[in-house]
Amino acid sequence: MNVLVITGSPHKNGTTAYLTEQFIKGAEEAGHEIFRFDAASKDVHPCIACEKCHGSTPACVFKDDMQELNPHLIEADVIAFVSPIYYYDINAQLKAVIDRFYANDAVLHGGKKTVLMVAMADNSTETAKGALETFKGMARYLEWEIAGTVVGVNCMTPEMIKNTDYPKQAYELGKSL
Ligand SMILES: Cc1cc2nc3c(=O)[nH]c(=O)nc-3n(C[C@H](O)[C@H](O)[C@H](O)COP(=O)(O)O)c2cc1C
Numbered sequence: 168m169n170v171l172v173i174t175g176s177p178h179k180n181g182t183t184a185y186l187t188e189q190f191i192k193g194a195e196e197a198g199h200e201i202f203r204f205d206a207a208s209k210d211v212h213p214c215i216a217c218e219k220c221h222g223s224t225p226a227c228v229f230k231d232d233m234q235e236l237n238p239h240l241i242e243a244d245v246i247a248f249v250s251p252i253y254y255y256d257i258n259a260q261l262k263a264v265i266d267r268f269y270a271n272d273a274v275l276h277g278g279k280k281t282v283l284m285v286a287m288a289d290n291s292t293e294t295a296k297g298a299l300e301t302f303k304g305m306a307r308y309l310e311w312e313i314a315g316t317v318v319g320v321n322c323m324t325p326e327m328i329k330n331t332d333y334p335k336q337a338y339e340l341g342k343s344l
């Protein structure tokens with residue numbers, strides 16, 4: 168299967184980067200093709216709701232790095248989202264990419280699986296409630312099957328996450344696709 172991994176963190180070696188590596192390791196061992204898109208190091212303008220993508224000659228007005236992502240987005244069998252929790256939600260870099268799905272909304276419905284992996288400093292999964300609800304709502308709307316989630320609490324730093332079960336959970340989720 169084609170697995171698209173979209174990350175939000177600007178930390179190249181942070182907690183969610185570690186989850187991402189473990190997830191990809193599992194998915195590669197299971198024989199899947201991976202395309203990774205690190206939103207924080209890409210040029211992705213937030214959607215401005217101009218509706219040009221739904222007009223008579225449909226196209227997004229922004230000619231940025233979404234042009235690189237879009238073919239992978241459309242072809243992907245699995246889309247994995249990975250983000251640090253920022254103020255009780257996924258971060259802005261990842262959300263900007265998701266909002267730009269709007270330009271391809273019609274062709275994105277159905278036929279895909281999806282994954283969410285997050286990490287945060289707090290010691291309660293309650294902190295990820297907003298991110299999880301948004302993710303579940305998006306999956307319901309786009310008719311994607313949720314393949315799994317990893318919610319890493321008490322993970323302020325990479326050293327902290329490495330001493331938990333979350334990297335193993337990410338690896339096993341990748342392997343189970
Ligand atoms: C702007 C900002 C907002 C944050 N908000 C929260 C929060 O609401 N709850 C929480 O538990 N951790 C919060 N954190 C901590 C990060 O989620 C945590 O350090 C995470 O492991 C960072 O992941 P990364 O290294 O992959 O970027 C915040 C960090 C930043 C920089």
